[in-house]
Amino acid sequence: xxxxxxxxxxxxxxxxxxxxxxxxxxxxxxxxxxxxxxxxxxxxxxxxxxxxxxxxxxxxxxxxxxxxxxxxxxxxxxxxxxxxxxxxxxxxxxxxxxxxxxxxxxxxxxxxxxxxxxxxxxxxxxxxxxxxxxxxxxxxxxxxxxxxxxxxxxxxxxxxxxxxxx
Numbered sequence: 001x002x003x004x005x006x007x008x009x010x011x012x013x014x015x016x017x018x019x020x021x022x023x024x025x026x027x028x029x030x031x032x033x034x035x036x037x038x039x040x041x042x043x044x045x046x047x048x049x050x051x052x053x054x055x056x057x058x059x060x061x062x063x064x065x066x067x068x069x070x071x072x073x074x075x076x077x078x079x080x081x082x083x084x085x086x087x088x089x090x091x092x093x094x095x096x097x098x099x100x101x102x103x104x105x106x107x108x109x110x111x112x113x114x115x116x117x118x119x120x121x122x123x124x125x126x127x128x129x130x131x132x133x134x135x136x137x138x139x140x141x142x143x144x145x146x147x148x149x150x151x152x153x154x155x156x157x158x159x160x161x162x163x164x165x166x
Contacts, residue, residue, distance in 0.1 A: 003054060005042045012055055013038075015126050016062045022121040023066035023114055033069055037062045056136045059126070063118060063137070108155045116151035119144055 013034060020033035040061055048054045109120055122128045122136065130148070134141045 001048045001050065001054075003048075003051075005038055008041065008054065008058065009038055012058050015055070016058050018121060018125055019059050019118070020062045020066040022109075022117045023063060024070055025110060029069055030066070033062055033066045036065050040065075052132075056132065059122070060136050060138075067114075104159075105155075108158050111158065112151055112154055116147055116154065119147045120151045123148055 016037050017030055017034050020037070021027065021030035024030045024033060037058055041058065046057070048057065109117060112120065118137065119133055122133045123130070128136070130141050130144050133139075134144045137144065139147075
């Protein structure tokens with residue numbers, strides 16, 4: 001099964017971008033990774049068994065390309081949290097309290113080590129199951145569950161520390 005690239009870009013661009021951004025932590029780098037990912041799909045002759053297979057493949061390629069990009073000599077500086085929040089298209093629809101809470105959660109997610117940030121992103125933002133994440137990241141399901149648990153604990157501890165100082 002092969003889908004036209006245009007259709008896949010329309011369907012999965014936001015998911016691929018979010019996965020790339022969770023690794024790169026930089027909008028410009030994530031955009032580059034998205035382009036490289038869809039270009040790789042376009043150039044590949046690979047046949048896929050289903051839409052889920054295509055989505056998993058795209059996410060896997062994006063994560064790998066993002067990791068390669070962050071390790072490269074040409075890695076760019078990261079974007080500040082203020083710039084990131086300004087780029088959000090739904091910003092006007094949110095109340096001030098929701099923006100502050102969302103910003104705080106995003107800041108805590110972005111502070112996590114990459115291996116935890118990726119599973120949090122795939123689980124909560126892309127709504128993938130533990131089994132799907134395990135397949136995409138080539139990990140065991142128990143390893144994915146462990147990473148999710150550790151990431152949640154890290155975020156909880158960070159929030160508790162901040163609230164203790166307030």
